[in-house]
Amino acid sequence: NAGVTQTPKFQVLKTGQSMTLQCAQDMNHEYMSWYRQDPGMGLRLIHYSVGAGITDQGEVPNGYNVSRSTTEDFPLRLLSAAPSQTSVYFCASALTGELFFGEGSRLTVL
Amino acid sequence: SQELEQSPQSLIVQEGKNLTINCTSSKTLYGLYWYKQKYGEGLIFLMMLQKGGEEKSHEKITAKLDEKKQQSSLHITASQPSHAGIYLCGADSLLAGNNRKLIWGLGTSLAVNP
Numbered sequence: 001n002a003g004v005t006q007t008p009k010f011q012v013l014k015t016g017q018s019m020t021l022q023c024a025q026d027m028n029h030e031y032m033s034w035y036r037q038d039p040g041m042g043l044r045l046i047h048y049s050v051g052a053g054i055t056d057q058g059e060v061p062n063g064y065n066v067s068r069s070t071t072e073d074f075p076l077r078l079l080s081a082a083p084s085q086t087s088v089y090f091c092a093s094a095l096t097g098e099l100f101f102g103e104g105s106r107l108t109v110l
Numbered sequence: 111s112q113e114l115e116q117s118p119q120s121l122i123v124q125e126g127k128n129l130t131i132n133c134t135s136s137k138t139l140y141g142l143y144w145y146k147q148k149y150g151e152g153l154i155f156l157m158m159l160q161k162g163g164e165e166k167s168h169e170k171i172t173a174k175l176d177e178k179k180q181q182s183s184l185h186i187t188a189s190q191p192s193h194a195g196i197y198l199c200g201a202d203s204l205l206a207g208n209n210r211k212l213i214w215g216l217g218t219s220l221a222v223n224p
Contacts, residue, residue, distance in 0.1 A: 103152040
């Protein structure tokens with residue numbers, strides 16, 4: 001099993017550009033989530049989903065959109081990137097217990 | 111203020127030494143998770159604790175949750191360079207079906223000198 005796969009691993013954007021971070025899991029997990037990790041701030045929840053067709057906001061949702069059309073995929077969209085969105089992004093999924101994390105996507109917005 | 115306080119923030123130990131990392135909350139924790147993150151990589155699940163007084167071990171790492179379920183400790187015995195990394199604790203803040211919003215500590219950075 002591949003687990004949780006995130007792409008791309010690295011991305012550099014200019015302010016105002018849009019992009020999508022992809023997340024896919026092959027474990028048939030209902031729960032999926034996106035976090036950002038920043039120095040001194042820890043992991044902060046952006047959006048999460050408890051199943052296909054259901055999404056909800058986390059702690060820091062502004063500037064990000066998500067959708068969940070299938071159980072496997074949970075893409076994170078940045079509509080107009082800002083320097084404040086420079087961060088490392090993690091996708092995570094779960095059945096009922098621990099979260100399984102992807103390897104992260106490092107995003108730099110210039 | 112952080113809902114989950116981790117201490118110490120960073121730790122440098124000599125190979126072979128024992129060490130303890132703490133994770134404390136003012137609220138009751140319904141599920142406590144320990145993860146390890148190597149620099150620039152994802153988070154690897156170590157252990158989960160749910161019951162007051164619970165203790166789990168894996169190889170040289172032991173995690174405990176106190177009876178009140180407000181504090182957890184992670185103890186590494188005879189540390190090795192492979193133990194180096196960032197240790198994070200996370201906890202379920204809501205026990206309501208699948209609406210899980212975990213709260214996280216800021217992490218403890220561990221370096222092990224050979």
